[in-house]
Structures are given as structure tokens and as C-alpha cells.
Amino acid sequence: MSDSKSDGGDCTDHRTAVTEAEVEALVKGICFKTGPPRALGVELEWLVHDVDAPQVPVTPERLEAAYAALRAVPLRSPLTVEPGGQLELSSPPAASLMECIRTVSADLDTVRGALAEDGLTLVGIGHDPWHTPRRFLHEPRYDAMEICLDRTGPAGRRMMCASASVQVCVDAGHEEPGPLGHVRRWWLAHHLGAVLVAAFANSPLIGQEPTGWLSTRQLLWTEIGADRAGAPPLDDGPRTAWARHVLDSPVMCVRQDGGPWEVPEGLTFREWTRSGSPRPPTRADLDYHLTTLFPPVRPRGHLELRMIDAQPGEDGWIVPLAVTAALFDDLEAAETAYRTVKPLAERALDRPAPHNPLWTDAARHGLADPELREAAAVCFAAALGALPRLGATTEVTDAVAAYLDRYVARGRCPADDLLDLRRDMGASRSGRTGGTPADRRRKDIRT
Numbered sequence: 001m002s003d004s005k006s007d008g009g010d011c012t013d014h015r016t017a018v019t020e021a022e023v024e025a026l027v028k029g030i031c032f033k034t035g036p037p038r039a040l041g042v043e044l045e046w047l048v049h050d051v052d053a054p055q056v057p058v059t060p061e062r063l064e065a066a067y068a069a070l071r072a073v074p075l076r077s078p079l080t081v082e083p084g085g086q087l088e089l090s091s092p093p094a095a096s097l098m099e100c101i102r103t104v105s106a107d108l109d110t111v112r113g114a115l116a117e118d119g120l121t122l123v124g125i126g127h128d129p130w131h132t133p134r135r136f137l138h139e140p141r142y143d144a145m146e147i148c149l150d151r152t153g154p155a156g157r158r159m160m161c162a163s164a165s166v167q168v169c170v171d172a173g174h175e176e177p178g179p180l181g182h183v184r185r186w187w188l189a190h191h192l193g194a195v196l197v198a199a200f201a202n203s204p205l206i207g208q209e210p211t212g213w214l215s216t217r218q219l220l221w222t223e224i225g226a227d228r229a230g231a232p233p234l235d236d237g238p239r240t241a242w243a244r245h246v247l248d249s250p251v252m253c254v255r256q257d258g259g260p261w262e263v264p265e266g267l268t269f270r271e272w273t274r275s276g277s278p279r280p281p282t283r284a285d286l287d288y289h290l291t292t293l294f295p296p297v298r299p300r301g302h303l304e305l306r307m308i309d310a311q312p313g314e315d316g317w318i319v320p321l322a323v324t325a326a327l328f329d330d331l332e333a334a335e336t337a338y339r340t341v342k343p344l345a346e347r348a349l350d351r352p353a354p355h356n357p358l359w360t361d362a363a364r365h366g367l368a369d370p371e372l373r374e375a376a377a378v379c380f381a382a383a384l385g386a387l388p389r390l391g392a393t394t395e396v397t398d399a400v401a402a403y404l405d406r407y408v409a410r411g412r413c414p415a416d417d418l419l420d421l422r423r424d425m426g427a428s429r430s431g432r433t434g435g436t437p438a439d440r441r442r443k444d445i446r447t
Contacts, residue, residue: 017280020247020273026286027246028239031299034175034182037329039093039302040100041169042321044108045310046087046122047162048115055130058085058120063136066118073114077107083145084161085136087111087122093169097325097390101318108314124316126164126203126217126309129418133161144253144261145292148228151265155223158206163217164310166200166317168324169302179334186238188334189297190231190353191341192327193307195379197354198362198372199407200320202309202414205422214415217309218363221294222354228252229294231352242299247273252292254278255285296353307354312414319403322396323383330386340378344371366413373411380404 018026048066050058063085070079080088089107094100112122135142135157142160149156173182201214213219221229232245247270254262262278269289272281281289290300298304308320327337347358354363367373380400387397407413 015282017276018273018283018286020270023247023269023273023281023286024243026283027243027290030301031242031290032172032182032239033301034172037171037173037180039095039171040097040321040325040329041091041093041302042100042104042317043088043090043165043167043169043304044104044317045082045164045167046089047125047128047164047310048085048087048120049123051116051119051121054123057131057134060085060136062118062120066115066120069118070111070114073110075107075110076103079107079111081137082160083135083137083142084133086161086164097322097387097392098396100321101396104317105315112314124164124202124310124312125418126201126215126415127158127206127220128162129203129205129208131162132207133157135161140255140261141253144263147263148252149224152225152228153223155220159217159220159224163203163220165217165306166308166310166320168305168308168321169300170305170325170328171302172299179331179338180329183238184334184338185303185328186297186299187234188328188338188341189303189305190234191345191348191358192337192379193296193305193353194344194348194358194362195341195372195375196305196320196324197307197309197359198366198369199323199376199380199413200308200311201363201366202311202418204415204419208422210419210422213364214366214413215309215363218307218354218359221296222360222363224294226352226355228292229296230355231295231297233350233352235350238299245295246290246293249289249293251289255288296359309414312417315399316414318396319399322387322392322400323380326383326386326390326392327379330389333382333386336382337379340375340382344375347371366415367408367411370411373408376408377404380408 048058048063050056067081077089077091082088089104089111091100091104094103115121145160146157173180173185175182177183197215197218203217204210204214206216227249232241248268251264251267251269251272254264296307298306305324311317311320326333328334344358348356353359361369362372367376384397384400387400
């Protein structure tokens, strides 16, 4: 288990400077690798809380001891630590949905068992409802990131240190046009993404108080800004649009072999290649720059869908993984999803996600929005029809069907449960509701 994300290589790697034209060619070549959709992956971020007292922050010393023990645990999926001490489990590329689920489920069982020995547990909520952001990792990457993100306000620190997500990774798709073509999948990801935000919103609280948004995590990404956490316009081909976005996005930092990293203000990668100052950028700098951009859909050879809040329960992550896989990798379901979300595109007003009215409504209102609710119902039904064709077990299809009945059909999402629980607990403290003390103790915001 490493303690942080890869920084794209040592600063001394690839000393040869890259030109603007070389950067454009490299980005087009490495970020969209086309071919038949064959692999699937998921990256699961988790908050880590005390089992018996989740409202009390876990001390850094206790986290460090628990994570040191985890380093000795054999896992098939890489396990990393986020800047606030969250854990992320990233599956290896899987040849099928069930292979992905079985691998990650087994690894999660192992991680949970190890953490339980220290009285800790994994919690699936999109933003920590209790704790203020506190950085656990102190190293040059996150020192620079904090300085950079602080320029746009407090959202960056909350995102770094108090958020968690389910990120689904699908292949870029065929080179040829059609439902499984990379152009269609790129477009679909940016519009179906709003439906996924709404259906799986699970972060309505900060400091135990409602924010007015069902996905506060998505709100925070929006507040970080379009240049760092926004998508490129969809008015051009995916490769051209993304290469332009990469070049015109600001550099987070200029890494140094020793000492603190420089954090320039307003320097785009394009300007860096042209000026060569404070030093000429290299291929390693480009690789690193790509890891500092956080759009809702990030092309990394495959497509990384980053908009889904972490889900409650031990297996809650399986539903968004299964639904997303079905809607992207099953030919019939992908066509249904495309037709279903196409009318929603008008609400985006040709503005890139997530900085458009469609995504704002999804994050604020969830499936209380009638159009998003209708689209989600159609897409979930299509996914249910596709899952047996993808080899899903009865347990997986039953979980998706149960989610459809519990949430989608009712215009609800997990965030509504958190708000209901908060309301019930507040009423209980005020003596306005019945129920025995044992009933009230059984209520748990984490499940």
C-alpha cells in the first residue's frame, strides 16, 4: 500500500523538454485508447471512522498505526491513502463485471477485517457529515495542491480531506461510430453523468447541517472551478477537445528535486511550453499535469467516471458499478441510455459539465427533479435487462432492482435517507417522536 497517488514519476525523469505540438500529440495518443469494450474497473474511496464513536475524529497516530498494519495485508487491488486519511481501493482491470465485483469484495473483506482489529470501519458517504477537513498526508504534492486550491476558496480542502466517491472505469470504446464508439461514449458520459449524480447523491451534510444540496460533494467540485475540475466543451472530437483543455488548464505546481514545489498562479501548460519558465516542461511534467485535472469524466486511456458519491453499506458500491457497466458496455442498453438522456442535453445549454444547469439540478435536487427521475427509471430498467447478458449473478440484479424500487421509483436517493435520519434524531432529542431507546440506537448514519 502506498501513501499517496503516483506523482507521475520522479522529477528527474524525461529531462527532454516537450513542445506544444508534442504535448498535443501525446495527449491525443495516450488518453483515448480505442478498441472493443473489454475491461472494467472501479475505484472506491472510503471515509475511515471509529466503529463506536464516528462523530469523534480518528487521531493521525491511530490512523498511521492501522495503515501500517494494512501494508502487510495481501490484496489484489492497490490500496492508497488520500490526503485526509481516506482509503481508496482501485481494482485491477477486470474482464467482466463479476470478476471486478469478486476481486474488490474479497479485498474489502480483508481490509475491513484488518481495520476492525483497531476499532475502525470503512464508511460510504460522499462527504464527511461530522468532521472538519484535516490533512493526514504532508508531502510536497499535497502541500502544493492545498496552496493551489485555496485560491478558489475552502472547497478544495473539503474535497481533498473529507470526500469519498465511487469511480467507475470503462474502456474508451471503438474507433468507429455507433453506440459503443468512443465519440458516443464520451458524449454519453457527460450527460448520463448527471443522472448518476442525481440517482446516487449521498452527501447532504457538512458539520451535521444540511447544505441544501443532495450531493454536496458535486457542489464542491463545481466550486473548485472549471479550469481544474471541469470538462472541456463537447463541440469538437474527444481527442482534440481534451488536448486543448490540457494545454489551456493552469499548472498546479512545478516540481523540484529538492525543497518545496513552486505553485505558479495562472500559468497554463501551453504558456509553460512557450515560455520555458521557470524551467522547460518535460514529458514527466505532462504526465503529472494530467493527474492534477479533475473533470467529471477523465480520459486515461479509458474513461474514468468520477461523479458518483460513495454509497452506504458494505456492498452499496456494487449498484452504481453494475448500472454504469450495463449502460456503457451492453449494446442495447447503451442505445437506450443515449436516447433517454439526449433530451436532457438541452438543459446543459452547451456549457461543459459540471458547470451547467443540468448538473447543478442533479446535485441540488437529485431525483426530486421529474426529468432526471424519469431518465433514471428508464436507464435502471435498461441496465436490469442488460445485466444477465453481462453475466451478472442474481444477487447483483436483485441489488439493482431493490435500489430501483427503494430510491429511483420514489424519486429518492441515499441523501434523502441521511436527511430523514437527521430529522428523526433531532425530533427524538426534542421528545417529539416515539420509539424505544434501543430503536434509536439502531439508527446509524453510516448505513
